[in-house]
Every structure is written in C-alpha cells, then in structure tokens.
Amino acid sequence: MGDLSKDVKALQGKMLDLEARSRRNNLILAGLPEGKEAGGISPLLDKILRHFLKLSDALRPIPDPGHPPRHIIDFPMEIQCQRDSYRELRSILCKENLRHGILYPARLIVTINEETFIFKEPKEAEKVLKEKRPDLFGK
Numbered sequence: 001m002g003d004l005s006k007d008v009k010a011l012q013g014k015m016l017d018l019e020a021r022s023r024r025n026n027l028i029l030a031g032l033p034e035g036k037e038a039g040g041i042s043p044l045l046d047k048i049l050r051h052f053l054k055l056s057d058a059l060r061p062i063p064d065p066g067h068p069p070r071h072i073i074d075f076p077m078e079i080q081c082q083r084d085s086y087r088e089l090r091s092i093l094c095k096e097n098l099r100h101g102i103l104y105p106a107r108l109i110v111t112i113n114e115e116t117f118i119f120k121e122p123k124e125a126e127k128v129l130k131e132k133r134p135d136l137f138g139k
Helices: 004-025 043-059 077-084 085-093 122-132
Strands: 099-103 107-113 115-119
Touching: 004 077, 085 099, 085 107, 085 122, 107 122, 115 122
Parallel strands: none
Antiparallel strands: 099 107, 107 115
16 A cells, blocks of 8 residues: 555656646747637737737836846646745845755755755755754844
8 A cells, every 4th residue: 555655646746747847838828819810820829929029028127138038937836836835945045145046846955155955845944054054043
C-alpha cells in the first residue's frame, strides 16, 4: 500500500510538471467576440492581436534601452501557491538586501556571506536562516 501511494504521489508530481511546461507556449485569448470569425479565425486573430499589441505598448512604460522585455509567466495554481508560500520570507530578505530568488518550480535560493542555500520548503528556509542570521527575525 505504501508503494502505491508513493507511485501516485510521483505521478501527480509528473502531471503537475507536464501541465506547467505545457502552459509555457500557450497564449490565452479572453473576451473574443463570438460569431465574428466568418472570414476565418486567422485573419480575425491577426487583426485583434495587432490592435491589442499596439494598445499594450501604449499603456505600459517602455523598458530602458538594453533591458529585456518583461514576461508574464502563467504557472498552474498549485505551483503558484507553492511559490507564494515564500512571500513573507522574501519580503524579509528584500528589506535586508540579501540576494535571493525563486527557482522553478518552487524553490527558494538565498546567498548569505558567499554561501548559497536552496530550499524546497518555507519552514526549512526559515530554520536555516534563523541559524545563519538570527537578526532577520528578531525585528
């Protein structure tokens, strides 16, 4: 019975990973008018995308020269929740100007005194950070 539950958990992890990877190349179009595609969907999409791309360029600040474009990454809800679980820790790390980031799918990477740590769980990260920098949580 224990082996089956391990297998199910492993398969769920693989399924979640496949879902996340399949979203990387997807384009979500919401609010398209129904029944307007009489001449075919391709010309309609071409017209709509050209219109909205011009609008989106006008509505947001242009990145500084030499900076890459900003990306909006669509993660599955489960992965987004896992990434969000680090939010409180990340705000503390940000305030202290400690180098940190989130690795795919949901791992926290922190560098303290030239030593890099990678965490899979927020509690694990908090425990190690309290040992390495007790002053972070004393405030």
